[in-house]
Amino acid sequence: MLKVRTLITGMLLCSTFAISTARAQYNRVPESYIDPSTFQIDEQKVLGVKVDKNLALIDESGQPFTLGEKLGKPLILVLSYYTCDGSCSVINADLRDRLEGVTDLKMGKDFEVLTISFDKQDNLEKLGVFKKHLEDTEKLGKGWSFATFKDSEQIKPFADRLGFNYFWSPTDRTFFHPGAFLFLSAEGRLIRVLYSQTVESKDVELAVFDAKQGKFRPNEIINFATSLCYSYNYKEGRYTYNIPLFVAVGSLTFGVTAFSGSVFVFRRRRKEREKKLET
């Protein structure tokens, strides 16, 4: 009897442990788990925010400058880190490839690109290596700069203000961060966010045009008109045709067509009547 009782008790305990272990496994955050929201910037919250123009940065030659010096025209901001052996190079290379397809706007003249490292460990040497791996940015024209923060204490507040979340994963020995291009207006307002995986050259061009905020030169009027044909699709993260505008423009012809048709019918009837009267 004692044996049976001991056996049953033992089985119950084992079951309890088994269940507990299973629950623990189920609720355990896997080592490689990443919150997907890390890779997204909450545009509803941050679009329109203004960056600090006095933010102190160090350029690739070690000279200090402020973010405001890069403004005055639209700026594509890429937040990366220079020891990144994965996505950062790809993100910057993606942007370079997309910019190659931008024909109506010229980097340096119409807009600037600035890659800034958010890793406080980064220095000029690491920047140089990163830039070397990222070939051919110069062939697009002058206007793409690389920088680090002068004061590492400013990195986090700056990134937070733009809704740019990132964190260091000791397990993976890497930063997790969005692969985003941030389009700032000449005044430093965040106008558009595009993601490297989804964009085409046309999207980059339209985003730069959006960042111009209606301030375009007379010879860009066609570009402006073209930009009206698209609207940004937050769901897809790219620009799509603005169908209601096409429908509306098309509808403008309806009245004119109806009137022309009526004139035609009226004149034909009148002629027929006159012919009948003559005969």
Added chain:
Amino acid sequence: MSTATTTHDQEAFNLKEWIFTTDHKRIGVMYLIGSMAAFAVAGMMALMMRLEQANIGAQFIETGTDYNEWLYFHGAAMILAFLIPGLTGFAANYFLPLMIGAADVAFPRINAFSIWLFYFAIVLALLSVVVPDTPDIMWTGYPPYAVTTEGNTSFYVFTVHLLGFSSILGAVNFLVTVIYMRAPGMGWNQLNIFVWTTLAAFVLQLVFIPVLAAAVTLLLFDKYLGTHFFDPAAGGDVLLYQNLFWFYSHPAVYVIFLPAVGILFEIIATMAKNQIFNYKVCVYGGIGGVVAIGGEVWIHHLYVTGMPDWLRIGMMISTLLISVPVGLIVMSLWGTLWRAAISYNVAMMYSVAMLYLIMVGGLTGIPLAMTSLTVHLSETSFIHAHFHFIMGLFSTYAVFAAVYYWFPKMTGRMADNGWARISFWLNFIGINVTFWPLFIIGPQGMPRRYWNYEMFPQFEAYHEVATVGAFLTAAGVAIMIINWITSAISGPKAPANPWNSRSLEWTHAPNPPGPGNFPEAVTVADDWTPYDYNK
């Protein structure tokens, strides 16, 4: 002058004949009846809103949605079902062919079809008040609310479709009529100003109304078919709807304003027995200018939305610029009264009131054209009062004035002058008592479209006064409508040309005109004008 006697009023009333008529005059009368029905219900909604706002807190309202529903019907019915059909439907249908000496319109059957569409729209609009989930989207139907609301947006959309299609058919018909069916000898500079203004209104309708129809159709798709044309989260453009809406709806203000001005000219010239002052400047500079610029000012309704500065400032300039052609029109109106021996009958009293309304409405519009001032006045009761003066009241008075002026023409009888004057003074005092308080409290911060304003207790007395004014107006209008009906049935017989007008509808057609309008074909001399008073 003709003395023909074959008239409609000698025939027994036959409902079937009225329903299936292709006679432009009967169609005009049917437009008047339908639009006045819409006006009556819209007026009741206005009274309910004023009663609700008379005091702070809920008076008899159950939810805020009720107020939205009244606002929807009042706005949509007043603009789409009363003012536009009242002026371009009733007045244009009845008087335009008579003024140009035409026997009918170019396409009588299409004209009949447009009145059917109009009545379908009126029935639909009236039904929308009694169905569950009444539309509550004002007359603008802005998304996302129009898409997310439980209100039946489809009623709004289909009413706009029917009225829009009816308007397009009417526009095509009257443009062809004026171009090809003028009396032999009648040149463009011999047209009545009303013909010009109606022509201009129809051009605007023809060009712009399909855009509204397209916009509301896409709105319908968004609400019922799950599309995202105006949903920014899925690539849609919510501000585009507002742009498309006002792209039509601001020109719609001129669609209403221009024929109203045309009526005013006809009455003033006749009662002053004067030629139109600066006819060509008025027509080509004034009316032509409004048509040319009227389509480029819609952004002033959207100043408080995001847009580039150049667009905002550009549209501010074009909005201010439109005061030039409007100024030319107003100068012609006042100039026509210069040194005139004016007969102050009721039609003329309404006309003088219109001169006052256009002055107040026009002057209060100038600050609203300026971007800096609009930011402060936008969505306040100042705007509410402004557009009621310049559009609602001015054009409503035009309909009333037109009915009094052409009452002998339409009915063959004279309207009772005593009751007409009493009703005029009641509603003229009423509108001023209603809307001046709103002009005063608007700049002080009273918002528009609030059924409860407990956060602004200092404005309660103004709302009480405004509510009294609304009821005075309603009493005046009720007396006027009763007077029309009783006078049409039993008023004294009208002389052939009671106002001694020189316009063809008075000189060549009997009261009321019979089928074919004129007993003999009309021709006019080279030097004839409808305002030949100085010869």
